[in-house]
Each structure stands twice: as structure tokens, then as C-alpha cells.
Amino acid sequence: MIASSINPVKGPTYRRWASVLCGMCILGLLMYTGVGAVAAQETTTNITIDGEQLKSEDNVVVLNDPNANITVTADAPVELIELRVNGDVYRSYRPNSTTFDRSVTLDLDPNENTVEVITKSDTVTTFKSSITKHTAAPRVEYTSPFSTTVKGGPNNTVNVTSGQVTLAGNLHTVVDVKSIRIERTSNYGPDESSSDVDRKIHRISNPGESFSQELLLVDGTNNLTAEYTDTLGRTNTDRFVIDVDDESDPTINITVADESYTDTASIGGTVQDETKLKRVEINRTSNNGSQVLMLSANAKPNPDKLKYSFDTTVELYDDNDDNEFKITAEDAAGNIRNQTFVIKYEPEPEVNITNATINLEGKTVHLAGTVSQAEISRVTIETFNTSTGERLDLDRVYDTETFTNAVSFDKEFRASAKGTIVTILVSYRSGQYSTSITPEIPDSQKETNTNNGTETTDNTTSVQSETTNRTVQNTTETKPDNQTSVETNSSSGNESQPDTTPNSPTLLPVRTRDAFGGIVVVGGAYILGHWV
Template sequence: MTRRSVRGAIWGIVLVIAIVGAAGVVVGEVQNTSVTVSGTDLASGDTVRVDQHPTVDVSIEADTAIELVDVRVNGDSRQTFEPGSQSFSESMNLEMDDGENTLRIVVNAGGTSTYEATVHKDSTSPYLEYTSPFATPDLSSPPESTTVSNARTTLSADIVDEFGVETIEIERRYDYTFAGQGETSRESYQITNPDGSFSQEVFLGDGENQIEATYTDEAGNKRVHEFVLYVDDTQQPTMDLTVPERTGTDEVRVQGTVSDNVKLDRVELEGPTGSTTQVLQSTHAEPNRDRLSAEINQVVSLNEGENDITITATDTAGNTVEREYTIVYDRAIDPRVTIDSERTTVENGTVSVVGRIDRGEIGSVTMESVDPETEEIIDITRVYGGDETTSRVDIDHQLSAADGETQVRVIVTDSQGDQHTETFSVGSGGGSASTDGGASTQSTPDDSAAPTEDVSDASDGGSDAGASSTTEDGSGAADGSSDDGESDSGANDDAGTSDGSGSNGGDGANETSGSIPGFTVVTALLAFVLIGARLRRTE
């Protein structure tokens, strides 16, 4: 055999292999598998959630006859079909356990393909382990009625569910009577994607409150709890008031806060003359957050001598608290001088004086600076003077200073014409003021102080406060392969074996090219025939 003959034989073999390979691509069978689970298209490798046993619709198209379709759930064969045609369509109900289930469909049509997806089944409604205002450690339903003592009551619970609760809806309904007519107050609360537990403040009215709580999980299962929260209010309202004991003016301002744990109905102030002021008017029983407290800011007119006032607060349950105060109006009360020692200084020959004068009836105020060695008056200024008396004068004035230490005199004349003098010293180095007379000094004057001697009546009230993320379930990912070591029924050795893979289109179909039986043997025989013919031709 010549070199040319050998080369020709080799080219012949290559040509045969190419032709046969091309023929294999053309004749390979293609399988398209489409699956719908409970009405939802489900591509291979995807996940779907259902709340009951699903209905599975399977459609398969192939280029050759479909020999076998095997439908499996969690590895167990549930349905087997032998269509014998190029198309297959079947609807079936498959029983599945709650939780994650693997749906696998094995198809043999000249070649084997496997479809695999995950079905999460959750047919159980959520369970609640309540922790407030009652407890259900055994996951039982709430008690029919629970008694609480505050309008602000917290409803909280831990959630038990396969895939998590998606929404919580709570509605409070309160029935009451107003002007002889029945009325209903409703308030709703919604929590989205709680993370295994929730805590929600519910605002209640005095007496019976109907509660309906609806819990919906991600599969659409609902659990509804209906129960009563009964508010039994036995607590009196509380008061935190500032009322002066003594004053030098004919009017005082009474300030403070009245609070209640459920709802204030009315607040009244009875003055020295017997007249009553309605600080807060009576109203109906409808729950109202604004009625948990009321601010008092009332001016009360006084007579000379002792004045009795009474403040009364009543809540919607009828609980009442009453406070009595006596205020002494004394026109002869001495004015009080208070100097801010930190802000009163000497600088560049000038004394800056900061402070206040309060109490009594102040007719005029004069301030002067004095040299303590010579007692010479260096400077003088009128701080206040007018036709009417006042109960307070603020000081923020400048005077010329002496060389070295400077004395400052504050001369106050009251409504009776009596003078009250207070003297204090300020050093040349800008040091703090020190008193020589009866004046008091403080680091920071209380700008809001009333011109009176005050007494505070403080009692603390309390109220409950309540408080509420996303639960995401992981989904199983199928690689499209059959179980290791698992023999697909209906497949035979002559038809070849499946490698368990297929090309998945966007619609979730599986496509598998079948192998050609005896490919290697045919190729070898054709090659030998061509070589023999070539050799005979060259002999």
C-alpha cells in the first residue's frame, strides 16, 4: 500500500465519522416536559407553596414515542404511565406531607430525562403561645375573658408555624352609650411579617372590649381568635400640681398635670369664693388617648388672708381624687432679692448685675453702686417704677464700679411705702458676689419661679406600654438529576442510560438527546470496508 493509499483511507474514515455524527444529531429525540402544580406553572428546579394536597398537571412532547412516565414524591413512585405516543398529558392528585416535598418526573422516550422541583405543603393554621396579658403555654386558644387594669394593654405571643406568619390583624371593638344611643368604637392594628413573635399595644375602654385577632401564614392558612379584654378600673386619678402656700399678690397661677390609667372624665377647680371652674368637661366613655392626662394652668383670684381651693378629678369608672390647698395672701410680705452670683461680675470698670426680685407687692426698685471705703455712691439706676405694683422684677443692669471692691445696693419699695434694702459685694477681679445683707445668691436664677412660696403635690401615675420583620423561607434547589443508584423503571440496556441532565428552557421544559445504538460498531465496520476497497484498488 502506497503512502497516498493510506492517506486516502484515513480521510475516508474521518468522512464516515462526520456523516454518522451528523446523523446522530438529526435523529436524536427531544423531550419537553411542562408541569403545573395547583394552577401554578413550575419549572424544573423551582419551588411552590401549597396549603393542601396539590393537583399536578403534566404535559410532555417528544420526537419519538414516549415509552414510560414515572411520577415520584420524595423518592416514592406514585403514578406510572406507558403512553406509547409522542405526546402525553395527565392530571393527578398527589398526597404530600406537610413540609418540603421533592416532586420528580422521569421520562423515557428514546432517552431518559428527569424533571425535579420542590413543593412546600403547609395545611396547618398558625399556633400562638400568648405571653401577655394572659398565657397559653400549651398553644391552646385564649381564655374567653381576661381582666386588665389599664387602657394601654399589651397583647403579645410567640408564633408557631411551618413557614411563618405573613400578617396579623387585630381589631378592638368597644360598645358604649352616648346621649341615650348605642355607639361602637373600633380600632385596628396590623403587623406585617412578624419574626416569630409579636407585641402590640391595644388601647381599651373601661369595661368590656371585644378582640378579634386573625393570623395568616405564607400559605394562606388562617387562625382567628376572639376573646374579651375587660378593663376593671379601680385606680384613682393622680395629680402632680404646683400650688403656692403664700403670696403677696391677689392672684396666683395653679399649674400641673392630672393623669389616669384609663380615661379622665372631668377635672374641676373650686376657688376661694366657691365658684367652680371646669378644667376638663365631662364626656362619653369612648376610648381616647388624649384623656389619659389633662394639663392645669389656671389663674385663681385671692382675698387677703387665707384662701382655700379644691381640685377634683374623676375618671370614667367613677374613681375620684380630691386635693385641698390653702394659699395665704399677705400684702405685707417682704420682697425677696435673689442674685445670680456666677453672672454678676466686674469688668472694665463696670458692674453687671443679674438676678430677680419676687414676693410681695413691689412698687419700685432702685439699684446703686457704692465705694465701701468712702461709702460714696458711684452710680445709681432705676430698675422698676410705675403706677401699678408687680410681683416680680428681673434684674439685668450695669453700674459703674469702684476701684477694688464694689458694693451694690438693691432698694425695694413695697405697696405700703416700706423700703427693703439688700447689699452685696463684687470683687474687682470679677469674682462671685457675696451678700452683706439679707440678699440671697444662687448660681442660676430660676426664671420661671413664681413670686410665692411654693409647695408641690406630686403623685406618680403609671401606664402600661406595648410594643412589633420578615420571615423568608429557603427553597430547595433541584439539580435535575435522578437519585444516585436509582434504577428508572422502563429503561433497558439497549436504549442506553440517562446522565440525569437536560437543558431547561425558560418555560421549564426538559430536552434530552437520545444516543444511537451500536454507534461504535457501525463506525468501525464502515471504516474497515472502505480501507479494504482502497487496498484492492491499489493492488
């Protein structure tokens, strides 16, 4: 009895397990074949802004209220569509269809706007993005003659120290700037109540991302109005004052020779100023005689008065103390600069001998050189025997009706084996000039000359000279006791007479003396109408 009571009942248990297993197989088969499954419904929302695709969570920029085109497609009929702008319901629709297409103009606020499209079919979907509406005109970040930020405009008054400034800056705008208009109004009268006003307008087209405009201002108050207009016609206007306080003197640059051999000199140069030149003049400091080169009547801005070039001529006096000059430049603000200089008047010619060599065998002297640094009308070269005073040779190497500033010569003249003096006489505008030289004897001829019985001392081996200078005037030459005192009255008329004229004084013997290691002519020889 006990054993039979503990044995399980097998029949019903097997049937229950079989039923469970069979149900699980059927369920798995149904799931595998899709029988009885519910498909998920899909909703698609598309929005274009002014024809351009707007993506979810995107941010686009517009300049005006845009046109939005909304399309919705769904697998199940759409019950409700809401268009919201910045959280407010802007439009709502009940299409009761699986498709929806509608265009609408969005009335947006300036700056950033949040746009949402909420669709309900069997599920709810949300399309969200942002649209920024720019309505501001172009902004300017100034870089010259002052600096600003994009948001901060210029100060009411800007101070500068020069009348020449550059207004420049970087443009910040959504669309291109089409034009810039800058108007400058300046009062250049003697006081603030004066009606003397100058106005200048500058225009710049299509400047790009930056601009730069040169401005010419007066010393004092200058009112500026700058207008920046974009391609949509929106304009930003800045108004400010530029106050010029010019304390800089004008600059002077001159070109002038330190000395002149004529009685006039040329002076050229340029004078510049940062605002405007008022006066430029040249003065002789000894008598304050002035020559006004440039004079402006008022302070009105004028680009032609920023720089002045001049080329003038001044007379020179015999006394170099009277040949000091001063250039004075004054600008419209009253700043003055002076520059003083001296022109030395040196009318005497310069004689430069490049070769003076005696050929004792041929009894000639080779003479080469130049006469310059004067207004020369005649050059005469003579040779004399130092022992007897006899004139050996004479040649006029230059003689014309017009003046020249340089004469070159390269010739041979007769010479004496016993000693030769060469005299060069120069007639120039202010008078006459003469110089005498002793030619050089080459070393190869010195020994030959000694063997022939002619003694040559060391003082004839180098070129030595003595110079005299005479102006055309009455002169009296007083000789030592053993010489002759002669009075002459030289004039330009007598100077042009030939040496053979009956009125010419009697030729006196030519004397010589040692000078500077050589032998020079002294005393009373009358040569070409002048005593030497």
C-alpha cells in the first residue's frame, strides 16, 4: 500500500508537457514567417527655405522674411501638423492624408529664430531647426586714424597732428557693401564764427572687405560723415569730428653750390608741409632784402599747396659777407622753418698745368693744362728767356666774343737752354689774371746740359709759379728803388688794342727773381695791353 501511494501518475503529465512544447513551436513558426506581426509606421518631413534645403538642427541666415515649403509623407494618414516659430504656433493643418505639401512666408524676428514642424499620424515626429534673420546695415571696424571695435563706433571727437590723414577700416556685413560716401566739412576762417567753409565728398564703389581714403584737413575742426550702403540698400552712418593740431614745421630741401665764379647763382629746392604751405621766401641777411616765392591767401585745404618746388637766381656781391641767404617757409598753422646758407663768390679763374717740360736740345717747352672756374674770354701763353728777358714765343690759345668756363691747351713753345719762364694771361668777366711757371727739365737732359757748359741749378727742376690778379681799373705799381715806377690807365678799350699800336707804352726790360725755388718774371714788361 505504501509503495503504490508514492508512485507518480504518468499519463496526464506527459500530455501537459507535449501541449506546451507544441504551442511554443507554433509561436516560433508564426514569428519566423511574420504572421501576426505589426509593421512600424514612418513619417518624413522636409523643409526648404527660399529654395534651399533646411536640415534638422541646422542654422541658416536670411536677410528678409523667407518663404518656407513644407512637405510631409507618412505610411498612415496624418492627423495634425503644427508649424511653430519661437515656441508659438504659427500655422496648423489637418490633412487626413499620407502626404502634405504647403508653402508659407515666415514672419521672423531679427536675429535667431527657432522653427519646428510637429507631425502626428499613428506616431508623433518633430523637425527642429533655427533661422537667423540679419537686418542690420554694414558695420565698420576702423583702423586709421583711430581704432574701434565692430560694435563700438568712433568717438565724437578725434585728435590728430597732421592735416593729411587716411580714413580706413574693415567692413563687417552679411552682403557686399555697394558704396561708401565720405563727406568732409571744414571751417578755415579766422574764427569759429566765420562763414568760410570748405566741403569735400569722396565716393568709393564696391570696396570689398576693407577701404582706405586719403583726407586733406584744415588746422582746426573738420566734421566727417561716413555712409556705408550694402547691395540691399541698407545704410550705416557714422558722424564724428577730426580736430587737427598742427605743430610741425615745414621741411626745406635746397640745392645750391657753395661757391660761384659768376656774379649770379641758381638756388633750387622743395618745401613741404603736412597741412598747407602759406609762405615761402628768400632773404639776403645783410640787408634783409626778400624775394617772395610763394604766398597763399587763406587756409583752405589745397593739395597743390602741400609741396612747392622752386628754381630762382640771386645776385652775388664782391663782399662774401653780403652773400648769406635765408629760406623761410611758413605753414597755415603759423609754424615757421628757416634755413641759412652762404654762396662764396670766387670769380678768379683756376689754372691747372698737367705738363710743362723743356726740351733743351730742341729748345722747346711742352705745355698742357686747363683754365677753368671763370667766365673766360681770352687766354694767352708766352715764353721768356730768364737771363735776358727776351720774349721767345707767344700764342693766344683762346679768343672769342663769348664767354666760356673752361679752356684746354696742349702746345709746344720756343724755349731757351739758359732758362725759360712761361706766363699764362687770362681775361675774364671781372678782370685779368696771370700766372708764371718755370718748366721742368727732365733728368736725362740735366747731365747733357752740364757737359755742354750750361749750369742748371736745382731750382729749375720743378714747375713753380707766381700769380698776379688785376681788375680793370686805374692802378699804380711802385717798384723798389732800383726799378721803375710806372702809372697805367687800363680799360676794356685799351685792352682790345693790338700790341703794335703807337699808343702802347715802351717795353721795359723783364727782370727775374728767385721765388719758391724757381725763377719768375717781375718788373715792367707790358704784355697784351697790361703790365706784368
